[in-house]
Amino acid sequence: MNPIELIQTKRDGGTHTAGELKEWIHSYVRKEVPDYQMSAWLMAVFLKGMTPAETGALTDAMVTSGEVLDLGAHFEQSADKHSTGGVGDKTSLITIPLAASCGVKVAKMSGRGLGHTGGTIDKLESIPGFQTSISKEAFLSQLESLGLVIAGQTADLAPADKLIYALRDVTATIEALPLIASSIMSKKIAAGAKNIVLDVKYGQGAFMKTVDEAVRLAKAMVDIGQHLHRQVVAYVTDMNQPLGHAIGNALEVKEAVDTLKGNGPKDLLSVSTKLASEMVSLAFHMPLDQALATVEESLRSGQALEMMKHMITHQGGEWDASANQPKLPEAPVLVPVTAEMSGYIAGMDALAIGRIVMGLGAGRIRKEDTIDPRPGIVIHASIGDFVEKEKVFATIHARSKEEAEQARKSLIDALIFTQKEVTSAPLIYARVTENGTEFYSS
Numbered sequence: 001m002n003p004i005e006l007i008q009t010k011r012d013g014g015t016h017t018a019g020e021l022k023e024w025i026h027s028y029v030r031k032e033v034p035d036y037q038m039s040a041w042l043m044a045v046f047l048k049g050m051t052p053a054e055t056g057a058l059t060d061a062m063v064t065s066g067e068v069l070d071l072g073a074h075f076e077q078s079a080d081k082h083s084t085g086g087v088g089d090k091t092s093l094i095t096i097p098l099a100a101s102c103g104v105k106v107a108k109m110s111g112r113g114l115g116h117t118g119g120t121i122d123k124l125e126s127i128p129g130f131q132t133s134i135s136k137e138a139f140l141s142q143l144e145s146l147g148l149v150i151a152g153q154t155a156d157l158a159p160a161d162k163l164i165y166a167l168r169d170v171t172a173t174i175e176a177l178p179l180i181a182s183s184i185m186s187k188k189i190a191a192g193a194k195n196i197v198l199d200v201k202y203g204q205g206a207f208m209k210t211v212d213e214a215v216r217l218a219k220a221m222v223d224i225g226q227h228l229h230r231q232v233v234a235y236v237t238d239m240n241q242p243l244g245h246a247i248g249n250a251l252e253v254k255e256a257v258d259t260l261k262g263n264g265p266k267d268l269l270s271v272s273t274k275l276a277s278e279m280v281s282l283a284f285h286m287p288l289d290q291a292l293a294t295v296e297e298s299l300r301s302g303q304a305l306e307m308m309k310h311m312i313t314h315q316g317g318e319w320d321a322s323a324n325q326p327k328l329p330e331a332p333v334l335v336p337v338t339a340e341m342s343g344y345i346a347g348m349d350a351l352a353i354g355r356i357v358m359g360l361g362a363g364r365i366r367k368e369d370t371i372d373p374r375p376g377i378v379i380h381a382s383i384g385d386f387v388e389k390e391k392v393f394a395t396i397h398a399r400s401k402e403e404a405e406q407a408r409k410s411l412i413d414a415l416i417f418t419q420k421e422v423t424s425a426p427l428i429y430a431r432v433t434e435n436g437t438e439f440y441s442s
């Protein structure tokens with residue numbers, strides 16, 4: 001392979017073979033291709049795009065650049081779930097125990113939060129004692145005994161993605177659709193599951209700002225699944241306001257547990273049960289309505305909550321038996337936020353809200369930053385709700401009065417109130433499968 005010819009081909013809008021892509025990516029991981037040539041190629045991909053076959057082959061090359069987890073006898077009934085990230089997005093904490101309590105084998109490798117979006121691993125680590133860094137043997141052994149395990153992503157899976165992502169970050173090539181799709185899917189496929197359910201978020205608080213971009217990303221990832229013999233279903237869901245009420249690590253774990261107890265917010269419950277029923281449907285080849293009924297029964301009977309409890313205690317987390325929830329740390333300062341005038345909530349700047357919560361200490365700006373599990377915001381209202389003047393519509397959980405006051409002011413600025421009634425956008429916008437895209441209006 002001649003790197004200059006390969007770059008020229010992409011620069012001029014040509015296509016690569018699967019063999020060329022594998023050699024290119026693997027040579028880069030072996031450090032035989034320098035960063036400047038990989039950067040030039042990434043920019044050519046950014047400008048000229050890739051065919052679905054190329055994107056599939058690129059993903060395969062990234063998967064085979066490292067270890068692929070072998071789930072053995074559990075492969076057929078295994079399913080993974082991934083969200084492209086949002087504010088207050090704690091669906092994994094509900095969807096995964098729900099699906100596992102219905103018999104789906106879930107071996108999930110999850111990420112940490114970076115920027116304004118939270119990560120499942122950070123949320124789980126707010127439970128004292130919970131271990132997210134476990135050996136491969138312990139990971140597979142818990143899958144065997146419990147059928148559910150969640151751990152942090154290891155460096156052995158898709159190492160090409162790690163290297164290329166770092167380069168994209170500094171060469172203005174993050175936003176290329178085939179690069180995003182292959183990056184996400186390479187990690188999912190390397191983690192070993194046969195069935196993959198994706199939640200592609202769009203809106204102010206999401207990576208994809210428009211619904212069209214989100215649908216295109218969802219389709220690209222479903223196509224990759226087809227190329228690499230994985231069953232993939234992708235939902236496109238709204239992130240123009242935080243999902244559920246709580247934003248902040250320990251607060252989100254509490255809200256997830258409340259949802260498993262049947263006391264969760266409607267939007268969160270709706271997305272979580274839909275995603276879980278897709279996992280059940282794919283793993284057991286079950287019609288979707290039957291899978292949804294199975295999931296709802298598991299929620300109603302408390303089996304899903306039991307599964308969550310077993311997973312937490314297996315991984316060293318402390319469980320408060322009297323409250324029937326994990327032990328969670330609490331912020332020392334609680335400040336209520338009241339409305340300055342009566343009105344309907346017409347909009348919430350989810351990105352700004354995510355950043356306010358980061359400012360309270362709940363997120364990290366650099367990878368090495370430590371986060372505080374306690375702070376966050378609980379917004380008791382959603383877009384379309386009427387809020388009366390001087391009534392409390394949110395609560396700030398903070399480390400100090402000063403941080404709480406700063407967050408209170410910023411939160412008021414992040415909300416738009418109106419005197420006219422407003423209708424909120426559909427929560428679930430589309431469902432993408434290899435058979436096509438269904439759009440929903442409500």
Ligand code: URA
Pocket residue numbers: 165174179180181183184207
């Ligand atoms: N998340 C990923 O894992 N990769 C991307 O390229 C973008 C978001």
